[in-house]
Amino acid sequence: MNAIDTAIRAAAASITVKGLTKAYDPQTVVIPPMDVELKAGEFTVVLGPSGCGKSTLLQMIAGLERVSGGKILIGAREVQDLEPKHRGCAMVFQNYALYPHMSVFENMAYSLKVAGMAKAERAERVTAVAKMLGLADYLHRKPGQLSGGQRQRVAIGRAIVREPGVLLFDEPLSNLDAQLRHDMRVELADLHRRIGATTVFVTHDQVEAMTLADRILILNKGRIEQFDTPKAIYHHPASVFVAKFIGAPPMNILAVTGDGSTLRLADGQVVANAPLTGAYQIGIRPEDIVVDGKADGHAVKAALRFREDLGSHSVLAADLGGSIVRIATPFGMDIADRLELDLNFPTSRLHLFDAATGRAMPGALGAH
Amino acid sequence: MIENARSLNIVASLILLVGMLYILGPLYLTLTTASQSYEFLLRNGLAWYPGDQFLNNVARIFTETRIPIQMLNSLVVAFSLAIATCILSFLSAYAIVYFRIRWAGVAFALILATIMLPVDIRVITTYQVASNVFSPINALLDVTGLNGLIAQVFGEPVQLELSVLNTHFGLVAPLVAHGTGTFLFRQFFRTLPGDLFKAARMDGAGPVRFMFDILLPLSRTSFAALFVLTFLSGWTQYLWPLVASSTPDMQTAVVGLARLLPDSDGEVPDFPMIMAGAVIVSLVPLLMIALLQRYLVQGLVLSEK
Numbered sequence A: 001m002n003a004i005d006t007a008i009r010a011a012a013a014s015i016t017v018k019g020l021t022k023a024y025d026p027q028t029v030v031i032p033p034m035d036v037e038l039k040a041g042e043f044t045v046v047l048g049p050s051g052c053g054k055s056t057l058l059q060m061i062a063g064l065e066r067v068s069g070g071k072i073l074i075g076a077r078e079v080q081d082l083e084p085k086h087r088g089c090a091m092v093f094q095n096y097a098l099y100p101h102m103s104v105f106e107n108m109a110y111s112l113k114v115a116g117m118a119k120a121e122r123a124e125r126v127t128a129v130a131k132m133l134g135l136a137d138y139l140h141r142k143p144g145q146l147s148g149g150q151r152q153r154v155a156i157g158r159a160i161v162r163e164p165g166v167l168l169f170d171e172p173l174s175n176l177d178a179q180l181r182h183d184m185r186v187e188l189a190d191l192h193r194r195i196g197a198t199t200v201f202v203t204h205d206q207v208e209a210m211t212l213a214d215r216i217l218i219l220n221k222g223r224i225e226q227f228d229t230p231k232a233i234y235h236h237p238a239s240v241f242v243a244k245f246i247g248a249p250p251m252n253i254l255a256v257t258g259d260g261s262t263l264r265l266a267d268g269q270v271v272a273n274a275p276l277t278g279a280y281q282i283g284i285r286p287e288d289i290v291v292d293g294k295a296d297g298h299a300v301k302a303a304l305r306f307r308e309d310l311g312s313h314s315v316l317a318a319d320l321g322g323s324i325v326r327i328a329t330p331f332g333m334d335i336a337d338r339l340e341l342d343l344n345f346p347t348s349r350l351h352l353f354d355a356a357t358g359r360a361m362p363g364a365l366g367a368h
Numbered sequence B: 001m002i003e004n005a006r007s008l009n010i011v012a013s014l015i016l017l018v019g020m021l022y023i024l025g026p027l028y029l030t031l032t033t034a035s036q037s038y039e040f041l042l043r044n045g046l047a048w049y050p051g052d053q054f055l056n057n058v059a060r061i062f063t064e065t066r067i068p069i070q071m072l073n074s075l076v077v078a079f080s081l082a083i084a085t086c087i088l089s090f091l092s093a094y095a096i097v098y099f100r101i102r103w104a105g106v107a108f109a110l111i112l113a114t115i116m117l118p119v120d121i122r123v124i125t126t127y128q129v130a131s132n133v134f135s136p137i138n139a140l141l142d143v144t145g146l147n148g149l150i151a152q153v154f155g156e157p158v159q160l161e162l163s164v165l166n167t168h169f170g171l172v173a174p175l176v177a178h179g180t181g182t183f184l185f186r187q188f189f190r191t192l193p194g195d196l197f198k199a200a201r202m203d204g205a206g207p208v209r210f211m212f213d214i215l216l217p218l219s220r221t222s223f224a225a226l227f228v229l230t231f232l233s234g235w236t237q238y239l240w241p242l243v244a245s246s247t248p249d250m251q252t253a254v255v256g257l258a259r260l261l262p263d264s265d266g267e268v269p270d271f272p273m274i275m276a277g278a279v280i281v282s283l284v285p286l287l288m289i290a291l292l293q294r295y296l297v298q299g300l301v302l303s304e305k
Helices: A003-011 A054-062 A104-114 A119-132 A148-160 A178-195 A206-212 A230-235 A240-245 B006-034 B038-044 B054-064 B067-098 B104-116 B123-131 B135-144 B146-154 B168-176 B180-191 B195-202 B207-218 B220-236 B239-244 B253-259 B271-304
Strands: A015-025 A028-038 A043-047 A069-074 A089-092 A166-170 A198-203 A215-220 A223-228 A252-259 A262-264 A270-273 A277-284 A299-309 A313-320 A323-330 A340-344 A351-354
Touching: A003 A178, A015 A054, A028 A054, A028 A069, A028 A223, A043 A054, A043 A206, A054 A069, A054 A089, A054 A166, A054 A198, A054 B195, A089 A148, A089 B195, A104 A119, A104 A148, A119 A148, A148 A178, A178 A206, A198 A206, A206 A230, A215 A230, A215 A240, A223 A230, A223 A240, A240 A252, A240 A277, A240 A351, A252 A270, A252 A323, A313 A340, A323 A340, B006 B271, B038 B271, B054 B067, B054 B271, B067 B104, B067 B168, B067 B180, B067 B207, B067 B220, B067 B253, B067 B271, B104 B180, B123 B135, B123 B168, B123 B239, B135 B146, B168 B220, B168 B239, B180 B220, B195 B207, B207 B220, B220 B253, B220 B271, B239 B253, B253 B271
Parallel strands: A043 A198, A043 A215, A089 A166, A166 A198
Antiparallel strands: A015 A028, A015 A069, A215 A223, A252 A262, A252 A277, A262 A270, A277 A351, A299 A313, A299 A340, A313 A323
16 A cells, blocks of 8 residues: 555545535426435445436535535535535546646646645656556556546546545446446456545446445435445335336336235236235346246246347246236246246245335335 | 549549639739839730849839838738737637526627628728727717716716727727637537536636636647638738728738829839739738648638538
């Protein structure tokens, strides 16, 4: 661990958001009052579909967008009215936003130069960061002469050279190709482990969220749907929105009706026993559905529509009472020309949601 | 379309040849005339072949006419026009692109409108304003009735007067108000990633610092292109310098050149000397194009977008 790592670790600050709102006018509210606390040194991924307000949230933390109401605290300091440079945040942008006319060295040193740091100290810091990111040999190149991954690294270097308390990422991997995205993801995770800066990472890619995050903040229309660890979000989604958003293919959501002792699908087949009456939604992950086997749930029949063989597994799409259910099965299962499938939904794997609000109802089906 | 028919090739070459004659013919005549003596012209009419009097004619331009001082005027006008246009265009485009101004769209539309209203169209009103730059204020005072009030209180209405006619400022200022440069810079700024401004803010650079450290170095080519274009247009301006300057010492070279023609009818103009003057006056823009043609092309490409 070198000097830069230590300095950033020491500077890592918590972010507290209290009643934060953003509205361009009374009709267009992007973020209704929001309260959330991100711990110092934590890697938080803000995940949501486009237009959910995740970038706005990030830019408000950075100071690039005005807040319409509420407070933002970095550490113990209220920062919502401060200029970006006084907040101790650094940001990595989606398109890198490197200064095209400056060399890699000048790009990384620019913020230090603006801050009035002595030339020798500047060079020392930039060299240390460049070495850490494997950019030492490229310091004199212009951004135009670098590959996408290298540019990304320069953007990260430019951000961490200031030893910020908070590192902000705005969809930084979406411009890279699949292979590079994977490599950069690993590098980012490694970097965070080493420098331990409080990190807020905005993305719409669930894989990035699942692999990088300590905790994932899922936003929907500016509201927090769930804020929890990747594991908890995957296994205990707090709402239908989260259940559908996480997982590939996503969780199957089916409308059911309770008659006091059982839950029935639209076509009358029983999927679970529960002392419930009225309309509900149940969810089950594609990989939790058992085909042809014995499990602790009820057997239902579904018509096979099509299959996708993906090598590691196959995804079947079946028609169950009018809605399509996706099932992940081991590759090579002998079901090519069968039209009817015997499915079993293990009760322990079922998720129950309120039909009206879409919120999860943990425990209503018995122990999870 | 690529055709290989021989007959087509010949026809195409012929058309090209005619076009070249059309353009180069007058140029050739300019050069040959400039190298003949006035007597030769009086005897023979058009000069179809070059003579040996070119240096003599050039010397006469420098000794007998005001062209040298007028070229100096042209230089002052063209340079100040180019520099002022560059600065103004850069700043206005910066304001329009990078700041959230409610009426930025309207402002930009008005700036664009100036492209459709060159000095040649509004020459009379421009002359009126130039002859008294306070005339709009006077008119405003009259219309609003304030002047009547002032006349009652002080005994006399306000009539401010300041003429910029026959000054270098008066020659340049009306030409600066032209939207092409703003448009060119705006188009260029819009090709830059928008996050650049945000990145600079995160790095602690305010709007002024961003302008000097980031935007200005990036705009070098656009500056050069706009500079060449406006310099050339300033150098070749005819109508406005003709109207706005009244003494020969304030006129630009192009106007001076036209004034070399005798005022009275019947006299045969000293064409060899005038043509020699035309050659000299053309040298400056020619030099400019030769040195900066790379940027000229880029500028034309940019403004076409």
